[in-house]
Structures are given as C-alpha cells and as structure tokens.
Amino acid sequence: SQKIEQNSEALNIQEGKTATLTCNYTNYSPAYLQWYRQDPGRGPVFLLLIRENEKEKRKERLKVTFDTTLKQSLFHITASQPADSATYLCALLSMDTGRRALTFGSGTRLQVQP
Amino acid sequence: GAGVSQTPSNKVTEKGKYVELRCDPISGHTALYWYRQSLGQGPEFLIYFQGTGAADDSGLPNDRFFAVRPEGSVSTLKIQRTERGDSAVYLCASSSAAQETQYFGPGTRLLVL
Incomplete structure (x- = not known):
C-alpha cells in the first residue's frame, strides 16, 4: 500500500542548532514533494517544493533534499529559532495516482528551546 | 492581497443535521481543493x-458529502446527516x-455532538 511516513514523535532541539526532519514514502512515484509549516489552529503554509529530478533546494535557512532511490526527503532548518517551533508536513504529488491533489504525511512537531 | 478565507471558523452541530462550509479562494485561482484534517x-x-x-x-x-463551485470562485462543502466521525478541521x-x-x-473546525 502507499504510505508517507514522518516521525510522529516531536523533535526537541536547542536554539541555534540544525533541525532535520525526515519524510519517507513507499509505492509512490512523486512528480514533486513539498514541505509545509502548520501552526496550531492555522492552515498549512507552503515552504519549499522539490522536483523528482532535483537533489537539493534551498531557501534562506531552509534546505530540502530528495532521494528518489531511498524514497526519502530531508528537511533542514539551520540556526533554528524558537519561532521555528511548529508542525512540519511533507506532501507529494504522484502522477501514478492520476490525482492533482497532494497526499500529506502526518507531520512532525518541532520544538526549538531557547 | 487577501488569502483564502473560510467561514465559519467554528461550527458545532448535532448528529443528523446538515451543514455547509464555505471557501473563498484567492482571486483568479482556478483550482480549488477541500481537505479534512483530524487531530494529529x-x-x-x-x-x-x-x-x-x-x-x-x-x-x-460517502454520498453524504457534496461540494459545489457554481461560478468557478466560491465553493461550498455540504455534509448531510452529520455523524460524530465527521468532526474534524x-x-x-x-x-x-x-x-x-x-x-x-485557516480551516473550519466542525464538531458534531
């Protein structure tokens, strides 16, 4: 069956460190993968998109990698700040489902301690 | 410019009732999606x-859920005969x-009692 897995346990790190979140998928052939941030009581906010033929994407303190062989994406926040504390969702669009909507993982909660 | 808006922000209803949830997309956006999110x-x-x-x-x-977008802008998600399991954002x-x-x-938080 098709699955997208993110670490369900919260990630606690110290301010200034790099946070690394993992997204693994099985039985998908994603055209691209996206990362979203979600704060309590809010809708998800788009952060980064990486395509199947790209290995890495950066935006300010954010970096996403995409390994289609391992079927994994890593999301990094460098020099983390307490304001980065939120739930981070990965989502993919898979052409083999014929669907134009995203399939989301369950998210990983990040807590950055001051 | 204005983002996507949804009304109401919260809706409490009783089991068996009918509810409508509204979405105003960003002006000019032709694609519109509805999702449901349960806690966690x-x-x-x-x-x-x-x-x-x-x-x-x-x-x-199931067929209790229906959505329309008659003019290609605002959309309404309609849920008939609500059940407690429909409670979600x-x-x-x-x-x-x-x-x-x-x-x-921002989502509509639906609670079916």
Whole structure:
C-alpha cells in the first residue's frame, strides 16, 4: 500500500542548532514533494517544493533534499529559532495516482528551546 | 492581497443535521481543493475543482458529502446527516492553473455532538 511516513514523535532541539526532519514514502512515484509549516489552529503554509529530478533546494535557512532511490526527503532548518517551533508536513504529488491533489504525511512537531 | 478565507471558523452541530462550509479562494485561482484534517494527522484530500467542475471527487468518504463551485470562485462543502466521525478541521486550498503551490485557508473546525 502507499504510505508517507514522518516521525510522529516531536523533535526537541536547542536554539541555534540544525533541525532535520525526515519524510519517507513507499509505492509512490512523486512528480514533486513539498514541505509545509502548520501552526496550531492555522492552515498549512507552503515552504519549499522539490522536483523528482532535483537533489537539493534551498531557501534562506531552509534546505530540502530528495532521494528518489531511498524514497526519502530531508528537511533542514539551520540556526533554528524558537519561532521555528511548529508542525512540519511533507506532501507529494504522484502522477501514478492520476490525482492533482497532494497526499500529506502526518507531520512532525518541532520544538526549538531557547 | 487577501488569502483564502473560510467561514465559519467554528461550527458545532448535532448528529443528523446538515451543514455547509464555505471557501473563498484567492482571486483568479482556478483550482480549488477541500481537505479534512483530524487531530494529529495531515490533511486528507476530499475533492478538487478546476473551474466550475469537480475534476476529482475520489476523496469524498460517502454520498453524504457534496461540494459545489457554481461560478468557478466560491465553493461550498455540504455534509448531510452529520455523524460524530465527521468532526474534524475542513481545509480549503487554492492554486493558479500554472502553479503547484497550494494556498490554504485557516480551516473550519466542525464538531458534531
């Protein structure tokens, strides 16, 4: 069956460190993968998109990698700040489902301690 | 400019009642999506509109759920004979035809008692 897995346990790190979140998928052939941030009581906010033929994407303190062989994406926040504390969702669009909507993982909660 | 808006922000209803949830997408966005999110889970796809037509409604859980977008802008998600299991946050998102980024609204929190 098709699955997208993110670490369900919260990630606690110290301010200034790099946070690394993992997204693994099985039985998908994603055209691209996206990362979203979600704060309590809010809708998800788009952060980064990486395509199947790209290995890495950066935006300010954010970096996403995409390994289609391992079927994994890593999301990094460098020099983390307490304001980065939120739930981070990965989502993919898979052409083999014929669907134009995203399939989301369950998210990983990040807590950055001051 | 204005983002995606959803009304009401909260809705409490009784089992068996009918509810309507509204979504106002970003102006000019032709694609509109409805998702449902339960506590501790990611959004789950319900239905996708391209313009006025439902391009993909395969995520609707059963025939109690229906959505319309008559003029290609505002959309309404309709739930008949609500059940307690329908309690969740209902999220709406929109995107332009050329973009893959989806812009989400704040959601409607539905509680069925």
